[in-house]
Amino acid sequence: MTAKRKANQIKLVFTGSVGAGKTTAIGTISDIPPVTTEAKPSEESVLQMKSSTTIAMDYGELVLLNGNKLHLYGTPGQRRFDFMCPILTKGAFGIIILINNSLDEPLTELDYYLDLNATFLKEKKAVVGVTHYDVKQSPSLKEINDHLHQRSTPWPVVRADSRSRESVVMLIDTLLATLEYS
Amino acid sequence: MAHAHFENTGTPLTGWKRLVAFLFGNAKTSKHKNKDAQIFAHTESELQHQIKPDSEDRTFTPQQYLLGLVQTTIREGLTRKYSLSGCADIVVLPEKNLYYSSAKLENLKAIFEAPADKIKVSLIDLKKLDNIMDQLTTRSKPLDDLLWSAALYGSKGRLLTGVNLEEIIRLKYWPDIAHLPNYAQNLPIAAFLNGNATDLNTVAEQTETPLPVVYNFYNACETLGFLEKGVPAHIQDKQHAPDKDLYNNISATLGGVRTPEKQQ
Numbered sequence: 086m087t088a089k090r091k092a093n094q095i096k097l098v099f100t101g102s103v104g105a106g107k108t109t110a111i112g113t114i115s116d117i118p119p120v121t122t123e124a125k126p127s128e129e130s131v132l133q134m135k136s137s138t139t140i141a142m143d144y145g146e147l148v149l150l151n152g153n154k155l156h157l158y159g160t161p162g163q164r165r166f167d168f169m170c171p172i173l174t175k176g177a178f179g180i181i182i183l184i185n186n187s188l189d190e191p192l193t194e195l196d197y198y199l200d201l202n203a204t205f206l207k208e209k210k211a212v213v214g215v216t217h218y219d220v221k222q223s224p225s226l227k228e229i230n231d232h233l234h235q236r237s238t239p240w241p242v243v244r245a246d247s248r249s250r251e252s253v254v255m256l257i258d259t260l261l262a263t264l265e266y267s
Numbered sequence: 268m269a270h271a272h273f274e275n276t277g278t279p280l281t282g283w284k285r286l287v288a289f290l291f292g293n294a295k296t297s298k299h300k301n302k303d304a305q306i307f308a309h310t311e312s313e314l315q316h317q318i319k320p321d322s323e324d325r326t327f328t329p330q331q332y333l334l335g336l337v338q339t340t341i342r343e344g345l346t347r348k349y350s351l352s353g354c355a356d357i358v359v360l361p362e363k364n365l366y367y368s369s370a371k372l373e374n375l376k377a378i379f380e381a382p383a384d385k386i387k388v389s390l391i392d393l394k395k396l397d398n399i400m401d402q403l404t405t406r407s408k409p410l411d412d413l414l415w416s417a418a419l420y421g422s423k424g425r426l427l428t429g430v431n432l433e434e435i436i437r438l439k440y441w442p443d444i445a446h447l448p449n450y451a452q453n454l455p456i457a458a459f460l461n462g463n464a465t466d467l468n469t470v471a472e473q474t475e476t477p478l479p480v481v482y483n484f485y486n487a488c489e490t491l492g493f494l495e496k497g498v499p500a501h502i503q504d505k506q507h508a509p510d511k512d513l514y515n516n517i518s519a520t521l522g523g524v525r526t527p528e529k530q531q
Binding site for chain 1: 438439440441443445446450454455457458459461462463473474503509510511513514516517518519520521522523524525
């Protein structure tokens with residue numbers, strides 16, 4: 086692929102906490118079996134949650150009605166691979182930040198990924214997808230909204246289930262509406 | 268143990284079916300007839316609101332619809348059932364911040380739009396529900412979802428009484444619209460008001476949404492306290508023109524809200 090074509094890629098990136106469903110979300114809407122780079126986690130906190138996790142990136146693609154390709158990328162959950170984040174988000178039209186609400190500190194996780202993508206978000210938009218909300222409703226959606234407002238980053242907050250195509254499409258529709266109208 | 272039965276089938280009822288029958292009056296054992304009688308003994312004819320329908324009003328007064336009835340129930344902290352002929356019943360559990368209905372919110376439109384004096388209101392003695400409360404709570408949904416939908420449908424394109432059309436507003440909370448009725452219509456309004464502070468006419472213009480739809484959305488947000496009002500007007504400068512063709516293409520490919528048939 087030439088550098089010019091790469092620069093014109095239509096890219097959407099799923100980022101966020103470990104176990105939030107980034108790999109699953111890509112697999113839910115991708116036309117091809119997602120390319121994953123899974124390995125046994127090296128970070129103890131991650132190992133306690135998952136037997137394998139993304140180490141470099143996930144990749145999927147969707148052929149649009151006009152024949153163009155939408156490239157779907159997922160960032161690694163382990164923090165030692167955070168350097169991949171700006172590489173993957175470069176040129177993306179937006180990001181979907183997935184937060185696993187069943188973790189101990191979902192708001193801290195949210196802060197982490199907002200800070201990690203702060204440069205990208207100076208010019209681009211995001212949507213926050215809250216997964217595992219059926220497992221734990223604390224913090225509530227209102228509390229997450231409040232938290233984002235306090236940070237002056239009032240991105241839309243949507244309950245999400247990465248296993249559900251309808252739910253992933255809702256996240257993308259919300260991002261597209263934010264890009265067009267916000 | 269006595270089994271409740273559906274009237275026509277004679278099939279023994281267990282678990283959740285039994286609970287539904289118990290709550291909504293299909294249980295036919297003598298034991299349950301008695302229990303029904305005890306629980307629904309307080310049919311609140313005295314609570315039926317002596318309100319004239321406002322079908323000719325140009326503004327929306329919640330007290331004249333289910334929304335007002337539910338708001339009263341929440342203030343009083345009582346558990347009540349709402350019934351309208353031809354529509355599924357709704358049980359409101361203010362203590363749990365939940366409601367229960369066997370129907371989806373979209374299918375409760377008739378009761379949301381009905382004048383309050385056509386809705387039968389029954390008081391449910393919470394103590395009598397103790398033994399089934401766990402099951403009831405499990406099958407119930409957030410009360411905010413009911414309030415949102417009652418406001419959205421009850422408004423019928425009219426703005427809440429007393430609202431200043433020129434007031435500058437913006438969203439304080441992103442409503443859970445993805446899981447609520449009229450998502451496709453409400454999404455552009457929510458997105459616009461999430462990033463901009465302006466009046467309702469401007470919202471309608473900028474999102475190319477009919478004003479009555481904007482009013483319905485406003486009323487639902489206002490009912491749940493999702494709006495900031497009286498803020499300085501602010502419309503964000505866009506660094507790049509939105510690539511509408513791309514957004515439409517992505518959404519339509521995925522069968523999202525921009526799919527032509529979903530926009531009708």
